[in-house]
Amino acid sequence: MSDQHLQARVASIIALGDDALVLGQRIGEWCGHAPTLELDLSLANLGLDLIGQATLFLNYAGELEGQGRNGDALAFRRDVYDFRNCLLVEQPNGDFGRTIVRQLLFSAYQRLLFESLAKSADSRLAEIAAKAVKEVSYHERLAADWVVRLGDGTEESHNRAKDGLAWNWRFVDELFAVDPAEAELLTAGLMVDRNALRAPWDRIIGTVLSDATLQIPPPVRGVVGGRTGRHSEHLGHMLSEMQFLQRAYPGASW
């Protein structure tokens, strides 16, 4: 395996881990503050699943890289430009409408991605994806149910869901963009062609939004950059919180 090939593999797995980590961190912010006790429990479930996925992906990426970094080293000791998550997951929670729309857009994508990834030639990746796809199917269902409730609820909830959609829609294109560095991985059947997920994703989202009496937003020029380390301003603040202890007490075990 060439160095370049290995680097591309590691980077693509880190991206999977970073998506889960960053969204898990965001969802964790809701803990104790959700609109109902039942939602507090559900959101904590989502957060736990995502942190679990992040742990599996990042530990694996670290092993493959062979530089002595584990999941914690990757999560807590990289700076913003080394994070490979998509911009959608780092968006601030906003109100519950914006949070749950973000979840729908992302979970539907992640479910399709993991279904394909479960067939990867990389058996370790396939195993993680096969486990995670069950979790993510639940996330998608929960988010879809709530988007329908909000969209087809009251006038206020409809408008808030609509605002949430408008906020997040800019970041959708990036989910399906294929990094040129991944071309070799696709040929080798190690990674998934995200481009191919767009059409089924559009159908899923179209159905949910229709049930929610919401319109698909008009096309916007997609904001991209997360996959190459060009993030929004929000990620740096998240990392300053998340990485505080590891930065303040270097070398300590916890």
Added chain:
Amino acid sequence: MYVQEVKTASLGDRPVPVVVEDPARLAAFEARVAADEFVEPKDWMPEAYRKTLIRQISQHAHSEIVGMLPEGNWIGRAPTLRRKAILLAKVQDEAGHGLYLYCAAETLGVSRDQMTQALLAGKAKYSTIFNYPTLTWADMGTIGWLVDGAAIMNQVPLQRTSYGPYARAMVRVCKEESFHQRQGYEAVMVLAAGTPEQKAMAQDALDRWWWPSLMMFGPPDDQSPNSAQSMRWRIKRDTNDELRQKFVDITVPQAEALGLKIPDPDLRWNEEKGGYDFGTPDWDEFFAVVSGEGPMAHERLTARREAWDNGAWVRDAAMAHADKRTARVAA
């Protein structure tokens, strides 16, 4: 987590006509309870018993919910992925405890909404311990070790409390609290065996949480006027002071094993009683915190009110949507 029942002007204390119970029924009830039978929701029970239970179970439920906040404060800053997952799972457990305790209280004829409103209005109480701030990561381990440890001490006897739904809820709560206590102790163990800074962090947390943890057992027996009645009704099975002594006796060796010092100059082993003698908690502080003067009391209630108010449109939407669906099915 759990607060010893403290008499307050809460739900159960609204002015009600004085109820004169039928002496025969009352005697039969007292006999059943004395024989350690469980009382179930549809059984006859004296009004005072019902009111005391509503107050105690709702205080317990509120404690779980408010208790999510001081620990939730550190989810974003947990130092490893494993610690983050454990902490999130623990806080989630507390939400679960709150949920089934509210359900247990509902069997006594009060709604979750009524209980929530009482909490948000500042009329209902919750455990004083949650009105203290969580300042460092060591507080997460220390809360698990001491606060959940004290909670277990209070709750294990409640698995045999006379009201069936409460007793059964406690069985599950105790299992989870026991896990919380062990993970907390393990987290402190890592700090105590860590760098000098980490050990100092652990000692500082013990210094701050020790006395509030002892206060979790409630006021001394001679200042706990409701205890006798609650003991007779088997709502409570041990006195505050008995439980406090048991907690100290179990916890002191645990601190010694960690190489941490309990912040009590009067602490010493008493061979004769086979337990530790220890200092007196600052009861003035306790009663002040009970009446809402804790350092974080304002923040905790504000956070709960904001969550409730900010979530109103979501709950309204869910109801409106359910109504629309029902209407569509009917049409």
